[in-house]
Amino acid sequence: MTAALVARTRAFVRDAVMPAEPPAGVGLGADARAALQEQARQAGVFAPLGPAGLGGQGLPLREWSPVLQEAGYSVIGPAVLNCMAPDEGNMHLLERIGSPLQHERYLAPLVAGRFRSCFAMTEPHPGAGSDPAALATTARRVTGGWVIDGEKRFISGADEADVAIVMARTPELGEAAASLFLVPLSADGVVVGHAIRTLETAIAGGHPHVSFESCFVPDVDVLGAPGEAFRHVQVRLGPARLTHCMRWLGLARRAHDTALDRVRSRELFGQPLGELGIAQAQLADSEIDLATASATIDWAVEALERDPREGANASSIAKVHCSEAVSRVIDRAMQLCGGDGVTLELPLLAFANEVRPFRVYDGSSETHRWAIARRAVKRRARDREGGAPALDIPEGGR
Ligand SMILES: Cc1cc2nc3c(=O)[nH]c(=O)nc-3n(C[C@H](O)[C@H](O)[C@H](O)COP(=O)(O)OP(=O)(O)OC[C@H]3O[C@@H](n4cnc5c(N)ncnc54)[C@H](O)[C@@H]3O)c2cc1C
Structure with missing residues:
Protein backbone atom coordinates (compact mmCIF):
# COMPACT_ATOMS: atom_id res chain seq x y z
CA MET A 1 0.00 0.00 0.00
CA THR A 2 2.77 2.47 0.94
CA ALA A 3 4.86 1.78 -2.16
CA ALA A 4 1.84 2.55 -4.34
CA LEU A 5 1.07 5.74 -2.38
CA VAL A 6 4.72 6.84 -2.65
CA ALA A 7 4.60 6.31 -6.43
CA ARG A 8 1.28 8.18 -6.78
CA THR A 9 2.55 11.05 -4.61
CA ARG A 10 5.80 11.27 -6.58
CA ALA A 11 3.92 11.38 -9.90
CA PHE A 12 1.35 13.90 -8.64
CA VAL A 13 3.95 16.27 -7.17
CA ARG A 14 6.09 16.21 -10.32
CA ASP A 15 3.24 16.33 -12.88
CA ALA A 16 0.64 18.56 -11.20
CA VAL A 17 2.24 20.45 -8.31
CA MET A 18 5.66 21.51 -9.61
CA PRO A 19 4.27 23.12 -12.80
CA ALA A 20 1.95 25.19 -10.57
CA GLU A 21 4.68 26.47 -8.22
CA PRO A 22 4.54 30.26 -7.73
CA PRO A 23 7.73 32.28 -8.29
CA ALA A 24 10.48 31.94 -5.67
CA GLY A 25 9.61 33.67 -2.42
CA VAL A 26 5.87 33.90 -3.17
CA GLY A 27 3.41 31.72 -1.23
CA LEU A 28 0.63 29.66 -2.81
CA GLY A 29 -2.68 31.59 -2.87
CA ALA A 30 -5.80 30.10 -1.24
CA ASP A 31 -7.70 29.63 -4.55
CA ALA A 32 -4.77 27.93 -6.28
CA ARG A 33 -4.30 25.70 -3.23
CA ALA A 34 -7.97 24.70 -3.20
CA ALA A 35 -7.90 23.82 -6.93
CA LEU A 36 -4.76 21.69 -6.53
CA GLN A 37 -6.20 20.03 -3.42
CA GLU A 38 -9.20 18.92 -5.43
CA GLN A 39 -6.85 17.34 -7.98
CA ALA A 40 -4.97 15.65 -5.11
CA ARG A 41 -8.23 14.12 -3.83
CA GLN A 42 -8.98 12.77 -7.29
CA ALA A 43 -5.46 11.35 -7.53
CA GLY A 44 -5.86 9.53 -4.16
CA VAL A 45 -2.93 11.31 -2.50
CA PHE A 46 -4.74 13.77 -0.22
CA ALA A 47 -4.19 13.84 3.57
CA PRO A 48 -1.74 10.90 3.68
CA LEU A 49 -1.41 11.00 7.49
CA GLY A 50 -5.11 11.65 8.28
CA PRO A 51 -7.23 8.80 9.71
CA ALA A 52 -8.69 6.60 6.97
CA GLY A 53 -12.18 6.75 8.53
CA LEU A 54 -12.20 10.51 8.01
CA GLY A 55 -11.01 10.54 4.40
CA GLY A 56 -7.23 10.44 4.96
CA GLN A 57 -4.87 7.72 3.72
CA GLY A 58 -4.33 6.44 7.28
CA LEU A 59 -0.57 5.81 6.96
CA PRO A 60 1.08 4.47 10.13
CA LEU A 61 3.97 6.55 11.55
CA ARG A 62 6.67 4.14 10.34
CA GLU A 63 5.55 4.71 6.75
CA TRP A 64 5.31 8.51 6.77
CA SER A 65 8.85 9.31 5.70
CA PRO A 66 8.91 8.20 2.03
CA VAL A 67 5.54 9.83 1.33
CA LEU A 68 6.42 13.12 3.04
CA GLN A 69 9.79 13.23 1.30
CA GLU A 70 7.96 12.97 -2.05
CA ALA A 71 5.47 15.66 -0.95
CA GLY A 72 8.34 17.90 0.17
CA TYR A 73 10.08 17.71 -3.22
CA SER A 74 7.99 20.83 -3.95
CA VAL A 75 7.82 23.69 -1.42
CA ILE A 76 4.04 23.79 -1.96
CA GLY A 77 3.56 19.99 -2.10
CA PRO A 78 2.78 19.44 1.61
CA ALA A 79 0.17 22.26 1.68
CA VAL A 80 -1.50 20.86 -1.45
CA LEU A 81 -1.54 17.33 -0.02
CA ASN A 82 -2.76 18.57 3.40
CA CYS A 83 0.26 17.26 5.27
CA MET A 84 1.92 20.58 6.14
CA ALA A 85 2.54 22.08 9.56
CA PRO A 86 0.77 23.12 11.65
CA ASP A 87 -2.38 21.27 10.43
CA GLU A 88 -0.60 17.92 10.16
CA GLY A 89 0.70 18.00 13.77
CA ASN A 90 -2.66 19.25 15.02
CA MET A 91 -4.47 16.38 13.27
CA HIS A 92 -2.16 13.90 14.99
CA LEU A 93 -2.72 15.49 18.41
CA LEU A 94 -6.50 15.69 17.95
CA GLU A 95 -6.65 12.09 16.78
CA ARG A 96 -4.67 10.89 19.79
CA ILE A 97 -6.18 12.93 22.64
CA GLY A 98 -9.34 14.60 21.27
CA SER A 99 -12.85 13.61 22.41
CA PRO A 100 -15.38 12.11 19.95
CA ARG A 114 -12.33 22.28 4.74
CA PHE A 115 -10.72 23.80 7.79
CA ARG A 116 -7.33 25.18 8.87
CA SER A 117 -5.75 25.25 12.30
CA CYS A 118 -2.82 26.73 14.20
CA PHE A 119 -0.88 25.91 17.36
CA ALA A 120 -0.33 28.72 19.85
CA MET A 121 2.47 28.25 22.36
CA THR A 122 5.15 30.95 21.75
CA GLU A 123 4.71 34.35 23.39
CA PRO A 124 6.37 37.77 23.27
CA HIS A 125 9.39 38.01 25.61
CA PRO A 126 9.66 37.21 28.48
CA GLY A 127 6.99 34.55 27.87
CA ALA A 128 7.28 31.05 26.42
CA GLY A 129 9.85 30.49 23.66
CA SER A 130 12.73 28.05 24.00
CA ASP A 131 11.63 27.63 27.61
CA PRO A 132 7.93 26.62 27.61
CA ALA A 133 7.90 26.86 31.42
CA ALA A 134 7.93 30.65 31.01
CA LEU A 135 4.34 30.41 29.72
CA ALA A 136 2.53 33.64 30.68
CA THR A 137 -0.91 33.19 29.05
CA THR A 138 -3.41 32.08 31.70
CA ALA A 139 -6.79 30.38 31.81
CA ARG A 140 -8.96 30.77 34.89
CA ARG A 141 -11.89 28.58 35.85
CA VAL A 142 -15.43 30.01 35.46
CA THR A 143 -18.84 28.34 35.40
CA GLY A 144 -18.99 25.97 32.43
CA GLY A 145 -15.48 26.61 31.18
CA TRP A 146 -12.36 28.76 31.24
CA VAL A 147 -11.38 32.35 30.43
CA ILE A 148 -8.08 32.88 28.59
CA ASP A 149 -5.95 36.03 28.73
CA GLY A 150 -2.58 36.51 27.09
CA GLU A 151 -0.67 37.10 23.90
CA LYS A 152 0.98 34.68 21.51
CA ARG A 153 3.27 35.32 18.55
CA PHE A 154 4.73 33.43 15.59
CA ILE A 155 1.44 31.55 15.30
CA SER A 156 1.86 29.89 11.91
CA GLY A 157 -1.24 29.89 9.75
CA ALA A 158 -3.32 32.03 12.14
CA ASP A 159 -4.38 34.44 9.38
CA GLU A 160 -6.25 31.67 7.60
CA ALA A 161 -7.01 29.30 10.46
CA ASP A 162 -10.46 28.44 11.81
CA VAL A 163 -9.29 27.09 15.15
CA ALA A 164 -6.25 27.44 17.41
CA ILE A 165 -4.90 24.93 19.90
CA VAL A 166 -3.86 27.28 22.70
CA MET A 167 -1.51 26.42 25.55
CA ALA A 168 -2.19 28.37 28.75
CA ARG A 169 -1.19 28.14 32.40
CA THR A 170 -3.98 26.92 34.68
CA PRO A 171 -2.62 27.78 38.16
CA GLU A 172 -5.80 26.55 39.86
CA LEU A 173 -4.70 23.02 38.87
CA GLY A 174 -1.17 23.40 40.26
CA GLU A 175 1.56 26.02 40.24
CA ALA A 176 3.23 24.72 37.05
CA ALA A 177 0.12 23.21 35.44
CA ALA A 178 -0.92 24.15 31.93
CA SER A 179 -3.82 23.05 29.72
CA LEU A 180 -4.69 22.92 26.02
CA PHE A 181 -7.78 24.63 24.63
CA LEU A 182 -9.48 24.54 21.23
CA VAL A 183 -10.39 28.13 20.44
CA PRO A 184 -12.21 29.15 17.22
CA LEU A 185 -10.47 32.25 15.89
CA SER A 186 -13.90 33.82 15.40
CA ALA A 187 -14.58 33.61 19.18
CA ASP A 188 -15.17 36.79 21.17
CA GLY A 189 -11.90 38.08 22.66
CA VAL A 190 -9.58 36.65 19.97
CA VAL A 191 -7.60 39.19 17.98
CA VAL A 192 -5.29 38.10 15.15
CA GLY A 193 -2.71 40.90 14.96
CA HIS A 194 0.51 41.82 13.20
CA ALA A 195 1.84 39.02 10.97
CA ILE A 196 5.58 38.60 11.46
CA ARG A 197 7.41 38.34 8.14
CA THR A 198 9.91 35.51 8.04
CA LEU A 199 12.29 34.00 5.48
CA GLU A 200 9.98 31.22 4.29
CA THR A 201 6.64 30.96 2.47
CA ALA A 202 5.60 27.31 2.80
CA ILE A 203 3.16 27.82 5.69
CA ALA A 204 0.14 29.67 4.32
CA GLY A 205 -1.27 32.35 6.60
CA GLY A 206 2.02 33.82 7.89
CA HIS A 207 3.08 33.90 11.55
CA PRO A 208 0.89 36.48 13.33
CA HIS A 209 0.53 37.64 16.90
CA VAL A 210 -2.74 36.37 18.42
CA SER A 211 -4.21 37.93 21.58
CA PHE A 212 -6.79 36.48 23.92
CA GLU A 213 -8.74 39.03 25.96
CA SER A 214 -11.21 37.50 28.42
CA CYS A 215 -11.86 34.76 25.86
CA PHE A 216 -14.37 32.18 27.13
CA VAL A 217 -13.76 28.52 26.23
CA PRO A 218 -16.43 25.94 27.19
CA ASP A 219 -15.38 22.75 28.98
CA VAL A 220 -16.07 20.66 25.85
CA ASP A 221 -13.24 22.50 24.10
CA VAL A 222 -10.55 21.59 26.62
CA LEU A 223 -8.20 19.30 24.66
CA GLY A 224 -7.03 16.28 26.65
CA ALA A 225 -6.92 16.25 30.43
CA PRO A 226 -6.92 19.69 32.13
CA GLY A 227 -3.51 20.47 33.64
CA GLU A 228 -1.68 17.97 31.40
CA ALA A 229 -0.57 20.24 28.54
CA PHE A 230 3.17 19.67 29.00
CA ARG A 231 2.65 15.89 28.72
CA HIS A 232 0.18 16.21 25.82
CA VAL A 233 2.33 18.51 23.69
CA GLN A 234 5.01 15.81 23.58
CA VAL A 235 2.46 13.66 21.68
CA ARG A 236 2.49 16.38 19.03
CA LEU A 237 6.07 17.63 19.13
CA GLY A 238 7.96 14.35 18.75
CA PRO A 239 6.29 13.29 15.47
CA ALA A 240 5.85 16.92 14.28
CA ARG A 241 9.62 17.48 14.46
CA LEU A 242 10.16 14.35 12.40
CA THR A 243 7.56 15.29 9.78
CA HIS A 244 9.39 18.60 9.28
CA CYS A 245 12.60 16.59 8.84
CA MET A 246 10.87 14.36 6.25
CA ARG A 247 9.41 17.25 4.22
CA TRP A 248 12.59 19.35 4.23
CA LEU A 249 14.63 16.28 3.33
CA GLY A 250 12.48 16.02 0.19
CA LEU A 251 13.34 19.62 -0.66
CA ALA A 252 17.06 19.01 -0.05
CA ARG A 253 16.86 16.03 -2.45
CA ARG A 254 15.47 18.35 -5.10
CA ALA A 255 18.30 20.84 -4.53
CA HIS A 256 20.82 18.01 -4.81
CA ASP A 257 19.16 16.76 -8.05
CA THR A 258 19.48 20.31 -9.43
CA ALA A 259 23.20 20.26 -8.59
CA LEU A 260 23.66 16.79 -10.12
CA ASP A 261 22.04 17.97 -13.37
CA ARG A 262 24.25 21.05 -13.37
CA VAL A 263 27.57 19.24 -12.83
CA ARG A 264 26.84 16.92 -15.74
CA SER A 265 26.03 19.73 -18.19
CA ARG A 266 28.52 22.42 -17.13
CA GLU A 267 31.96 22.09 -18.80
CA LEU A 268 34.84 23.70 -16.90
CA PHE A 269 38.57 23.48 -17.61
CA GLY A 270 37.87 21.05 -20.45
CA GLN A 271 35.72 18.59 -18.53
CA PRO A 272 32.32 18.32 -16.85
CA LEU A 273 32.22 20.05 -13.45
CA GLY A 274 31.26 16.70 -11.94
CA GLU A 275 34.69 15.28 -12.87
CA LEU A 276 36.55 17.87 -10.75
CA GLY A 277 37.59 16.51 -7.40
CA ILE A 278 36.52 19.37 -5.16
CA ALA A 279 33.07 19.37 -6.77
CA GLN A 280 32.91 15.58 -6.28
CA ALA A 281 33.72 16.03 -2.59
CA GLN A 282 30.74 18.39 -2.26
CA LEU A 283 28.45 15.94 -4.06
CA ALA A 284 29.67 13.08 -1.90
CA ASP A 285 29.14 15.08 1.29
CA SER A 286 25.58 15.85 0.20
CA GLU A 287 24.95 12.16 -0.56
CA ILE A 288 26.21 11.36 2.97
CA ASP A 289 24.02 14.08 4.53
CA LEU A 290 20.92 12.85 2.66
CA ALA A 291 21.53 9.19 3.54
CA THR A 292 22.29 9.83 7.21
CA ALA A 293 19.34 12.23 7.58
CA SER A 294 16.97 9.62 6.16
CA ALA A 295 18.42 6.84 8.32
CA THR A 296 18.27 9.02 11.45
CA ILE A 297 14.59 9.77 10.81
CA ASP A 298 13.80 6.05 10.46
CA TRP A 299 15.76 5.28 13.64
CA ALA A 300 13.89 8.02 15.56
CA VAL A 301 10.53 6.77 14.29
CA GLU A 302 11.36 3.26 15.53
CA ALA A 303 12.40 4.66 18.93
CA LEU A 304 9.20 6.73 19.15
CA GLU A 305 7.07 3.68 18.43
CA ARG A 306 8.97 1.61 21.01
CA ASP A 307 9.01 4.04 23.92
CA PRO A 308 8.00 7.74 24.07
CA ARG A 309 10.95 8.71 26.36
CA GLU A 310 13.51 7.07 24.12
CA GLY A 311 11.66 8.60 21.16
CA ALA A 312 11.90 12.12 22.61
CA ASN A 313 15.69 11.89 22.74
CA ALA A 314 15.94 10.26 19.31
CA SER A 315 13.66 12.86 17.74
CA SER A 316 15.86 15.62 19.26
CA ILE A 317 18.93 14.02 17.68
CA ALA A 318 17.15 13.58 14.33
CA LYS A 319 15.85 17.15 14.41
CA VAL A 320 19.29 18.68 14.98
CA HIS A 321 20.98 16.47 12.41
CA CYS A 322 18.33 16.86 9.68
CA SER A 323 17.76 20.60 10.12
CA GLU A 324 21.51 21.20 9.73
CA ALA A 325 22.06 18.55 7.01
CA VAL A 326 19.32 19.94 4.70
CA SER A 327 20.82 23.43 4.97
CA ARG A 328 24.26 22.06 4.09
CA VAL A 329 22.93 20.14 1.06
CA ILE A 330 21.06 23.17 -0.29
CA ASP A 331 24.06 25.44 0.32
CA ARG A 332 26.38 23.06 -1.58
CA ALA A 333 23.88 22.91 -4.47
CA MET A 334 23.90 26.73 -4.61
CA GLN A 335 27.70 26.75 -4.68
CA LEU A 336 27.90 24.14 -7.46
CA CYS A 337 25.50 26.19 -9.59
CA GLY A 338 27.83 29.20 -9.41
CA GLY A 339 26.27 32.64 -9.94
CA ASP A 340 22.93 31.09 -10.92
CA GLY A 341 22.79 29.39 -7.53
CA VAL A 342 22.44 32.69 -5.71
CA THR A 343 19.85 34.21 -8.07
CA LEU A 344 16.12 33.77 -8.34
CA GLU A 345 16.63 32.11 -11.76
CA LEU A 346 16.96 28.83 -9.86
CA PRO A 347 14.80 27.93 -6.83
CA LEU A 348 17.80 27.13 -4.58
CA LEU A 349 17.95 30.50 -2.86
CA ALA A 350 14.26 30.17 -1.96
CA PHE A 351 14.87 26.59 -0.71
CA ALA A 352 17.66 27.88 1.58
CA ASN A 353 15.24 30.45 2.99
CA GLU A 354 12.53 27.82 3.48
CA VAL A 355 14.70 25.50 5.58
CA ARG A 356 16.70 28.08 7.59
CA PRO A 357 14.03 28.76 10.25
CA PHE A 358 13.82 25.02 10.99
CA ARG A 359 17.00 25.40 13.05
CA VAL A 360 14.98 27.69 15.35
CA TYR A 361 11.40 26.35 15.52
CA ASP A 362 10.41 22.96 16.98
CA GLY A 363 13.24 23.56 19.47
CA SER A 364 16.41 25.35 18.36
CA SER A 365 19.57 23.33 17.67
CA GLU A 366 20.99 24.72 20.92
CA THR A 367 17.95 23.75 23.04
CA HIS A 368 18.07 20.20 21.66
CA ARG A 369 21.84 19.86 22.07
CA TRP A 370 21.47 21.01 25.67
CA ALA A 371 18.72 18.42 26.29
CA ILE A 372 20.64 15.62 24.51
CA ALA A 373 23.78 16.30 26.56
CA ARG A 374 21.88 16.42 29.87
CA ARG A 375 20.15 13.11 29.09
CA ALA A 376 23.49 11.52 28.17
CA VAL A 377 25.13 12.60 31.45
CA LYS A 378 22.13 11.29 33.43
CA ARG A 379 22.14 8.01 31.49
CA ARG A 380 25.83 7.52 32.25
CA ALA A 381 25.26 8.27 35.94
CA ARG A 382 22.43 5.69 36.01
CA ASP A 383 24.62 3.13 34.26
CA ARG A 384 27.43 3.66 36.76
CA GLU A 385 25.05 3.36 39.71
CA GLY A 386 23.73 0.14 38.16
CA GLY A 387 27.28 -1.26 38.02
CA ALA A 388 28.05 -0.77 34.32
CA PRO A 389 31.75 -1.29 33.53
CA ALA A 390 33.80 1.90 33.55
CA LEU A 391 35.02 2.92 30.10
CA ASP A 392 36.61 6.14 31.30
CA ILE A 393 40.02 6.99 29.96
CA PRO A 394 42.45 6.65 32.91
CA GLU A 395 44.19 9.73 34.20
CA GLY A 396 47.17 10.69 32.06
CA GLY A 397 45.63 8.18 29.64
CA ARG A 398 45.61 7.33 25.92
C1 LIG B 1 8.93 30.27 10.90
C2 LIG B 1 8.51 30.08 12.33
C3 LIG B 1 7.31 29.44 12.62
C4 LIG B 1 6.89 29.28 13.94
N1 LIG B 1 5.66 28.72 14.20
C5 LIG B 1 5.21 28.65 15.47
C6 LIG B 1 3.89 28.19 15.76
O1 LIG B 1 3.13 27.83 14.85
N2 LIG B 1 3.47 28.15 17.03
C7 LIG B 1 4.27 28.54 18.07
O2 LIG B 1 3.83 28.46 19.20
N3 LIG B 1 5.53 28.99 17.83
C8 LIG B 1 6.01 29.08 16.57
N4 LIG B 1 7.27 29.56 16.30
C9 LIG B 1 8.09 30.05 17.39
C10 LIG B 1 9.27 29.14 17.73
O3 LIG B 1 8.81 27.96 18.30
C11 LIG B 1 10.19 29.97 18.65
O4 LIG B 1 10.76 31.00 17.83
C12 LIG B 1 11.27 29.10 19.29
O5 LIG B 1 10.72 28.26 20.26
C13 LIG B 1 12.34 29.96 19.95
O6 LIG B 1 11.77 30.85 20.85
P1 LIG B 1 12.14 32.41 20.79
O7 LIG B 1 11.92 32.90 19.39
O8 LIG B 1 11.44 33.10 21.88
O9 LIG B 1 13.72 32.45 21.00
P2 LIG B 1 14.47 32.40 22.42
O10 LIG B 1 13.74 31.51 23.36
O11 LIG B 1 14.74 33.80 22.82
O12 LIG B 1 15.83 31.67 22.00
C14 LIG B 1 16.85 32.40 21.28
C15 LIG B 1 18.02 31.51 21.03
O13 LIG B 1 18.60 31.08 22.25
C16 LIG B 1 19.39 29.94 21.98
N5 LIG B 1 19.10 28.89 22.97
C17 LIG B 1 17.90 28.32 23.26
N6 LIG B 1 18.04 27.36 24.19
C18 LIG B 1 19.37 27.35 24.51
C19 LIG B 1 20.15 26.57 25.42
N7 LIG B 1 19.61 25.62 26.19
N8 LIG B 1 21.49 26.80 25.48
C20 LIG B 1 22.08 27.77 24.71
N9 LIG B 1 21.38 28.51 23.83
C21 LIG B 1 20.05 28.31 23.73
C22 LIG B 1 19.03 29.46 20.58
O14 LIG B 1 20.03 29.87 19.66
C23 LIG B 1 17.74 30.20 20.31
O15 LIG B 1 17.48 30.36 18.92
C24 LIG B 1 7.72 29.73 14.98
C25 LIG B 1 8.94 30.34 14.69
C26 LIG B 1 9.34 30.53 13.39
C27 LIG B 1 10.65 31.20 13.11
Missing part, protein backbone atom coordinates in the same frame (compact mmCIF):
# COMPACT_ATOMS: atom_id res chain seq x y z
CA LEU A 101 -17.10 15.52 19.79
CA GLN A 102 -13.77 17.25 19.03
CA HIS A 103 -13.08 14.67 16.31
CA GLU A 104 -16.41 15.51 14.70
CA ARG A 105 -16.11 19.29 15.08
CA TYR A 106 -12.43 19.84 14.38
CA LEU A 107 -10.56 16.75 13.20
CA ALA A 108 -12.97 15.68 10.43
CA PRO A 109 -13.04 19.06 8.61
CA LEU A 110 -9.27 19.41 9.10
CA VAL A 111 -8.56 16.07 7.41
CA ALA A 112 -11.07 16.94 4.66
CA GLY A 113 -9.19 20.21 4.01
